[in-house]
Amino acid sequence: MPILSLFKSTVLLLVFTVFLGGCGESLKAKVAKDAPAEIRKSEPGTIIVAANRTEAYLPLLRGKKIAVVANQTSVVFHKTGHTHLVDSLLALEIDIAKVFAPEHGFRGKADAGELVKDGTDTQTGLPIFSLYGKNKKPSQEQLEGLDLVLFDIQDVGVRFYTYIATLQLVMEACAEKGIPIIVLDRPNPNGHYVDGPSMELEHTGFLGMTPIPLVYGMTIGEYAQLINGEKWLENGKKVDLTIISLENYTHQSAYHLPIRPSPNLPNDTSITLYPSLGLFEGTNVNAGRGTEFQFQRYGASFLDSTKYDFNYVPKPNFGSKYPKEDGKKCFGKDLTEHERMHLVNLEWLLEAYHNSIDKSEFFRTDSFTKHAGTALLQQQITNGKTASEIAASWQNDLDEFKKIREKYLLYD
Incomplete structure (x- = not known):
C-alpha cells in the first residue's frame, strides 16, 4: 500500500x-x-x-x-x-x-x-x-x-x-x-x-x-x-x-x-421578528418583501396614513419578484432597531387590523389559518380581543407541549 x-x-x-x-x-x-x-x-x-x-x-x-x-x-x-x-x-x-x-x-x-x-x-x-x-x-x-x-x-x-x-x-x-x-x-x-x-x-x-x-x-x-x-x-x-x-x-x-437561511431573512433582526411579522403573510399587508428590510417593517396602502409616520414602496427584488403592494406607498412601522424577541408579539398585527380602512380586505383567510395553525386567531382579532387575552388562550396548550418537549431536549 x-x-x-x-x-x-x-x-x-x-x-x-x-x-x-x-x-x-x-x-x-x-x-x-x-x-x-x-x-x-x-x-x-x-x-x-x-x-x-x-x-x-x-x-x-x-x-x-x-x-x-x-x-x-x-x-x-x-x-x-x-x-x-x-x-x-x-x-x-x-x-x-x-x-x-x-x-x-x-x-x-x-x-x-x-x-x-x-x-x-x-x-x-x-x-x-x-x-x-x-x-x-x-x-x-x-x-x-x-x-x-x-x-x-x-x-x-x-x-x-x-x-x-x-x-x-x-x-x-x-x-x-x-x-x-x-x-x-x-x-x-x-x-x-x-x-x-x-x-x-x-x-x-x-x-x-x-x-x-x-x-x-x-x-x-x-x-x-x-x-x-x-x-x-x-x-x-x-x-x-x-x-x-x-x-x-x-x-x-x-x-x-452568518448565511441568510432564505432570501427574505437577511439578518438577525429579521429572524427574531419573523415569528411575529410572519403572521402578516396570511394578510394583504406587506411585511417588508420587495425592500432590503424584509420582516423588519410592515405596511400597506390601505392602512390609515394619519396613524403612521413611516412609509415605503415595495418593488420587485432578490427573493421577491411579486411583493404584495408592489409599487404602492405603504404606511406602517419600521422595526429595524428592535431588540431580540422573547415572545410572539401580536400588537403590530392587531394595530394594523384596527387601522385598516377596509377590514374586509385585511385577511387572506385560508392562508392566515395555515400560518396561525388555527381559525380561532382570526376570530379573536375580529372580535376585538386584546393581545394579552389572546396570549392567555394559548397557555394550556403551551404548558402541555413543554412537558412533551422536555423529553427530547439535548441542551440546557
Whole structure:
C-alpha cells in the first residue's frame, strides 16, 4: 500500500476508534457528543455546529452511498470562511449519489413559494431533486440504492418555516424504505422561548405538520427526536435516527446566522421578528418583501396614513419578484432597531387590523389559518380581543407541549 494511503487509513482508524469510545444512546436517537479537542478549530466556548464535528460523523459515512438534504446554509466553517458540506464531503471521497433541495433550492435563490425544479448542480455535477413543488417527499425510487441520508439545514425555529416539514417528510420516506438518517444539528436563533398558538390537526399541512406551537424552542435535531419519539411519522413509523449534536450551545445562546437561511431573512433582526411579522403573510399587508428590510417593517396602502409616520414602496427584488403592494406607498412601522424577541408579539398585527380602512380586505383567510395553525386567531382579532387575552388562550396548550418537549431536549 502506498505510504500516503497507509497514513490516511491509519488516521481514519484512529478517529473511528475515538468516535466509538464517545458515542452512546440518548433518548430516542443515537447522539454523538465527544470530539477530540485538537479537531475543534474554535476557541473554547464558541458554538460548534455539527457539520464541523467531522470526526463524529465521517466514520458513519465511509463506504456508504448517501444522499444529502442541503441548501446554502449547509456549510463547514473554517478560519477564513466556510465550505459547502457537499463540497467538503466530495473532497473527502464520500460517495454522494444525489442532493435533495428544500424550498428556495440548493443554492437558496428561489422566492418563497416559487417552484424549485430538479436539475444538476453546476459546481459538482450532482443530480438535484427538488423537495419543493409537486414532490415534497423523496420517492421510494429516488431512495433506491442508498445506504444513508444526511440532513443538514439551518432552521429558525418557527412552525411555518418549511424546512422542518421537509425534515419530517424525509424522515418518513426513510422510515418507509428502511434507510437510516443522520441529522447534523445547528443552533436555533429562536430557541430561547416557546410561544404562540398551537397547530390544530384539522389545519395541518406544509406550513405545519404537527401539533406544536408557532415557536417551539428546539433545535432541528431535537425536533427530529420529537417527531420520531411521538410517532408523528405516517402510520406511527419510526426511522433509524442519529443526531450529531452541537457543542457549547444552550437554548439561551444568542446565535448569529452568518448565511441568510432564505432570501427574505437577511439578518438577525429579521429572524427574531419573523415569528411575529410572519403572521402578516396570511394578510394583504406587506411585511417588508420587495425592500432590503424584509420582516423588519410592515405596511400597506390601505392602512390609515394619519396613524403612521413611516412609509415605503415595495418593488420587485432578490427573493421577491411579486411583493404584495408592489409599487404602492405603504404606511406602517419600521422595526429595524428592535431588540431580540422573547415572545410572539401580536400588537403590530392587531394595530394594523384596527387601522385598516377596509377590514374586509385585511385577511387572506385560508392562508392566515395555515400560518396561525388555527381559525380561532382570526376570530379573536375580529372580535376585538386584546393581545394579552389572546396570549392567555394559548397557555394550556403551551404548558402541555413543554412537558412533551422536555423529553427530547439535548441542551440546557
